[in-house]
Amino acid sequence: EAQVTQNPRYLITVTGKKLTVTCSQNMNHEYMSWYRQDPGLGLRQIYYSMNVEVTDKGDVPEGYKVSRKEKRNFPLILESPSPNQTSLYFCATGTGLPLHFGNGTRLTVT
């Protein structure tokens, strides 16, 4: 079954404590991307990757890092989380269009 798996589903953490949100896909897709969704702002792209070792900034990359060491995984790293990064995060993958989304990670930074 085609899947995009994000973990964790929910995370509450404190300011400054490094965290990683994982994303894994079993569809051999080259393209992977991270979005954040905030009320009134819709989905905004954080980073994307066109293939292994190829990553690029989206619209709101500040405060985030990503890596793409292997095709199936695209972790999102927050080195020093701040309260303004409290949001609902989605990983998406595809070979072009359309995109397949994970079920989301709800992050709260206090």
Next chain:
Amino acid sequence: SQQGEEDPQALSIQEGENATMNCSYKTSINNLQWYRQNSGRGLVHLILIRSNEREKHSGRLRVTLDTSKKSSSLLITASRAADTASYFCATDRGRSGGGADGLTFGKGTHLIIQP
């Protein structure tokens, strides 16, 4: 900045009625897509319409695209309670000729179907 903007922001109708949502965008596009999101879940792709197409159907969904007005509409016919969700249009900015890296989402229309 957001490329696609949906209208209305929220829509509540009775089950069985048709629901129409609109999307306007600012720059030229290669294609436009509609996605659906159930509360707090990931987006699910509904339909894609290319810039050289004017109308497309998929089951109870009908999408139109007017590139001269830079707008698209999504019509859901004979709505059901299960259609309650948020609907997003997404346009590509042509960063790579219509690829996913150039995709920009609107803020969505929240559709509520009253039983």
